[in-house]
Amino acid sequence: MTKLTFIAHDGTHFDVDAENGSTVMENAIRNAVPGIEAECGGACACATCHVYVDEAWTAEVGEPEAMEEDMLDFAYDVQPNSRLSCQIKVRDALDGLVVRVPERQG
Amino acid sequence: MSGIISTDVLIVGAGPVGLFAVFELGLLDLKCHLIDILDKPGGQCAELYPEKPIYDIPGWPSISAQGLVDKLLEQVAPFKPDFTYNRMVSSLEKLDEGGFRVTTDENEVFEAKVVVIAAGGGSFQPKRPPIPGIEAYEGTSVFYSVRRMEEFRGHDLVIVGGGDSALDWTLNLQPVARSVTLVHRRPEFRAAPDSVNKMYAMQEMKELEFRVGQVTGLTGADGQLASATIKGGPDGDIEVPCTRMLPFFGLTMKLGPIAEWGLNLHENLIPVDTEKFETSVRGIFAVGDINWYPGKLKLILSGFHEVALMAQAAKRIISPGERIVFQYTTSSTSLQKKLGVSE
Numbered sequence: 354m355t356k357l358t359f360i361a362h363d364g365t366h367f368d369v370d371a372e373n374g375s376t377v378m379e380n381a382i383r384n385a386v387p388g389i390e391a392e393c394g395g396a397c398a399c400a401t402c403h404v405y406v407d408e409a410w411t412a413e414v415g416e417p418e419a420m421e422e423d424m425l426d427f428a429y430d431v432q433p434n435s436r437l438s439c440q441i442k443v444r445d446a447l448d449g450l451v452v453r454v455p456e457r458q459g
Numbered sequence: 460m461s462g463i464i465s466t467d468v469l470i471v472g473a474g475p476v477g478l479f480a481v482f483e484l485g486l487l488d489l490k491c492h493l494i495d496i497l498d499k500p501g502g503q504c505a506e507l508y509p510e511k512p513i514y515d516i517p518g519w520p521s522i523s524a525q526g527l528v529d530k531l532l533e534q535v536a537p538f539k540p541d542f543t544y545n546r547m548v549s550s551l552e553k554l555d556e557g558g559f560r561v562t563t564d565e566n567e568v569f570e571a572k573v574v575v576i577a578a579g580g581g582s583f584q585p586k587r588p589p590i591p592g593i594e595a596y597e598g599t600s601v602f603y604s605v606r607r608m609e610e611f612r613g614h615d616l617v618i619v620g621g622g623d624s625a626l627d628w629t630l631n632l633q634p635v636a637r638s639v640t641l642v643h644r645r646p647e648f649r650a651a652p653d654s655v656n657k658m659y660a661m662q663e664m665k666e667l668e669f670r671v672g673q674v675t676g677l678t679g680a681d682g683q684l685a686s687a688t689i690k691g692g693p694d695g696d697i698e699v700p701c702t703r704m705l706p707f708f709g710l711t712m713k714l715g716p717i718a719e720w721g722l723n724l725h726e727n728l729i730p731v732d733t734e735k736f737e738t739s740v741r742g743i744f745a746v747g748d749i750n751w752y753p754g755k756l757k758l759i760l761s762g763f764h765e766v767a768l769m770a771q772a773a774k775r776i777i778s779p780g781e782r783i784v785f786q787y788t789t790s791s792t793s794l795q796k797k798l799g800v801s802e
Contacts, residue, residue, distance in 0.1 A: 392580070392712075393503075393507055393508065396507065396508040396511045398507040398508045398511070399507065400709075419647075422645070422647065423621075423649045426620065426621050426622070426643070426644060426645075426649065426708075426709075427586060427708055427709040429589045430589060430673075431644055431673070457589075459586055459589075459708075459711060
């Protein structure tokens with residue numbers, strides 16, 4: 354199991370055990386992390402699972418692909434460390450990953 | 460458009476569930492007219508994820524969302540449904556003689572014996588960008604679509620976005636507006652490369668300005684914009700003159716005017732019974748993602764089941780007293796005739 358931490362907009366920490374191969378978004382939904390809506394269900398079609406990757410992890414998590422960048426245009430308050438959590442797959446190297454949930458989704 | 464359009468069943472929403480309703484109602488000899496806010500059938504399947512595979516349609520181990528829409532259109536073609544696109548239903552009125560009168564946002568009038576709401580997540584509407592106070596300027600200085608280009612003549616126009624709408628209007632309104640500033644959060648665009656090249660060429664000629672960044676603030680008074688603040692670009696925070704703004708931030712789904720139809724609602728969903736999928740108003744049904752009942756799952760296949768039962772109830776309302784003989788398409792010659800497959 355890989356450990357992930359979601360920090361909700363009000364500062365609440367959610368520490369979850371995630372299965373490798375699942376998406377960060379799926380783990381947020383399974384653990385009822387507030388502020389992740391995932392309206393389209395993970396099809397990279399809505400930009401409502403937007404998160405900020407903790408600065409210490411941006412290099413390991415990597416850059417969004419073109420399609421995700423396009424979708425991020427529709428997200429709220431996009432920052433250089435913005436990602437759509439449905440496009441980040443959990444793997445061993447992400448053990449300890451911290452992501453922050455924005456104030457709102459779109 | 461003048462005159463009232465009459466139909467047996469008016470279906471609000473032409474997504475997969477609305478389309479399959481045409482089939483089930485058609486088998487019972489009911490004629491359908493569908494209204495959709497999009498310019499094409501298919502709803503979310505066509506608009507949000509046409510190329511994505513769906514794996515839980517019975518009998519189709521994998522089918523693309525657009526593929527499913529195409530197959531449904533083929534399946535309902537024998538029943539010759541009518542479609543009205545680019546329209547949002549606005550008001551609904553109950554008629555004394557039975558049935559309903561439904562008006563669209565472009566004032567077309569429909570009369571139907573039964574209304575089926577198959578509106579999914581609601582109607583697609585332009586997304587409001589996250590700019591504080593923007594509501595105060597909507598409809599006067601901020602527009603989400605261009606109805607008349609004259610609205611923009613002589614104005615300092617700021618267009619926000621990186622898709623085809625943003626680029627097309629940047630190019631088309633440049634000759635009309637006093638100044639055009641295109642704002643996008645990055646130098647890459649989703650729009651057609653040809654339009655992007657044209658935009659860059661016009662920037663070279665100083666005919667318009669393209670700025671990387673995000674609009675974070677507006678100034679103005681009484682609904683009239685004066686300027687916009689752009690942050691995040693290489694020049695730091697800058698203020699540009701702005702008396703008209705066109706934000707293109709994609710679409711979101713909202714229940715819209717259906718909320719005012721006097722139906723009972725459950726958190727923006729429409730509660731129905733699970734025998735007929737009828738709302739709190741007799742003769743108005745709700746099927747697919749927009750309805751709610753205990754155990755509801757937002758699956759296309761659940762919507763398919765719902766329309767089959769709904770059709771039986773709709774038939775009883777439209778043809779009271781008529782005996783409905785339950786038949787299978789596999790063996791019924793009369794159903795096969797309706798489908799145009801009988802020998």
